[in-house]
Amino acid sequence: MVLYRLLVSIASLPVLAALLWRVLRGRESRVALLERLGGGEAAPGRLWLHAASNGELTSAKPLIEALLAADPALQLLVTVNTVTARALGQGWNDARIAIRMAPLDHRAVLRRFLSRHAPRALVVIENELWPNRMALLAQAKRPLFVIGARMSARSAARWAKIGIAQPMMSQITALSAQDAGSEARFLDLGLPQERLMPPANLKTSITVAPGVPLDWPRSDTVLAASTHEGEDATILAAFAKARTHRPGLRLILAPRHPRRAPQIAALIAKAGLRHTTRSKDGPPTAEVYLADTLGEMGRWYASAGLCFVGGSLVEKGGHTPYEPASFDCALLHGPDVANFAAAYAALDAAGGARLCATESDLAAAFATLDADEQAEMARAARAALGPPADVESIATALIARL
The missing domain is CATH 3.40.50.11720 (3-Deoxy-D-manno-octulosonic-acid transferase, N-terminal domain)
Known part of the structure; x- marks a missing residue:
């Protein structure tokens, strides 16, 4: 503990400087x-x-x-x-x-x-x-x-x-x-x-409020949920490749951090794709919808039959499979799912999710998973993940110990 306290004391000045810089830049x-x-x-x-x-x-x-x-x-x-x-x-x-x-x-x-x-x-x-x-x-x-x-x-x-x-x-x-x-x-x-x-x-x-889904065919809509830097280019390339086999395919790209929207917009253009942007009230008329807002994930889950869970193509440990599974999305994920290792292991074993480690894997899944296969994966995912946590019993136990 003495060493830890020393390290914290040494780090405190640069941390404070970084926080002050955030305030000066209007980030905080x-x-x-x-x-x-x-x-x-x-x-x-x-x-x-x-x-x-x-x-x-x-x-x-x-x-x-x-x-x-x-x-x-x-x-x-x-x-x-x-x-x-x-x-x-x-x-x-x-x-x-x-x-x-x-x-x-x-x-x-x-x-x-x-x-x-x-x-x-x-x-x-x-x-x-x-x-x-x-x-x-x-x-x-x-x-x-x-x-x-x-x-x-x-x-x-x-x-x-x-x-x-x-x-x-x-x-x-x-x-x-x-x-x-x-x-x-x-x-x-x-x-x-x-x-x-x-x-x-x-x-x-x-529980996530569903919101009003986009007026797109759900089985032909892919959601890339909570993506991180380093994932978007791969997803966009895979999507572009899949559209050569499935021209009606649409993509909702919802980055984990909406401030990356300008960077992602440039990647979309570089991939030769058109897009509209949610924060600019753009209508979903192009093949890519850049969902750069917070608090609307339920709407995007409700709109998509296929969901790629972000944070899994890069070393972020992967994001939750529970939310998209509750909306009966067919789940795709990359190799790094350490944050939910047990859940993804159960999903993969049951056929409720599919590992897509490469651009080619993603393109194949986007192009071939039809409505029937998506529905079957969704059923398997619900069975694999099991019932929700008993929060009422947890709350009662905590209050009894106060």
């Missing part, structure tokens, strides 16, 4: 910066729940609703790492939920944060385990719960190597793992067996 507000430094408007005495970004916050929403339903007097302090997640939470417009940027993992910042907010306990969603945060909560004798905990083999090896996993595991009051592999890794790192709660994957309980 001064209020958000103050919150990252432990300041901002106080929300004392609440249950603190931390969800890193949009995906984690969305997956936590059913649990948050269950907590508030189980204890109507409960109030929450929800912290996030990104300004887009902060905006998402604020958009809920719930007076019982205070949304703040998460404090940096610096002891002085955390002391300021804990003094200002005095949270009753901390509920961590998935894998946001920060050593200083955990240590100071333990010193303050505040419970720490981790729900839907995820630990890849790579991360477990890294935690074991740096030598601070054992004290961190001892500071966890109770943990519910996302899958059996993660549970085993937490136990190997030193989590006491008696602190395990039943496994829960919060992403299985997400």
Whole structure:
């Protein structure tokens, strides 16, 4: 821990400089910066729940609703790492939920944060385990719960190597793992067996509003969902190739970060394709629709019979298969699905998803998977992923331990 604290202290100045630069460029507000430094408007005495970004916050929403339903007097302090997640939470417009940027993992910042907010306990969603945060909560004798905990083999090896996993595991009051592999890794790192709660994957309980689908034939529409830099060019090349065999094919390209829209528009033109852009209110009249907005994924899922799940052709670990599967999309993915390894293994084995590691693989899937095959894959995916997490039981167990 001493080495970690030293490294955090050394890194604090460049991190602060980077945050100030974001404020100066208008990428972040001064209020958000103050919150990252432990300041901002106080929300004392609440249950603190931390969800890193949009995906984690969305997956936590059913649990948050269950907590508030189980204890109507409960109030929450929800912290996030990104300004887009902060905006998402604020958009809920719930007076019982205070949304703040998460404090940096610096002891002085955390002391300021804990003094200002005095949270009753901390509920961590998935894998946001920060050593200083955990240590100071333990010193303050505040419970720490981790729900839907995820630990890849790579991360477990890294935690074991740096030598601070054992004290961190001892500071966890109770943990519910996302899958059996993660549970085993937490136990190997030193989590006491008696602190395990039943496994829960919060992403299985997400419900996404469908919105009004595009007026396109669903079986001839491909959605590239939550793509990252390095994926779009491959997807576009595969789509262009598939259209030579299936001329009516359409593509909805929904990048993970909408700010990349100008870069993606250039790639679309380079691939010899036409497009219209959602943020510019362009009608979906071209073969590619650039869906560069937030909060409309349900609409895109409802519009597409085929869904390529982004973050899997590059080393991002892949995004959730649960949302597109709930809309009966046929799922395609790249080789890196470490974030949902167990889910994708079950999907692939059942025929509910298909691995597409190359441009040629994608082009073949785009060109050949017809409506009947898409429907069969969708049925297999629902069976493979199983029932949603019991968020009501999790909420009741958490409240009983406060």
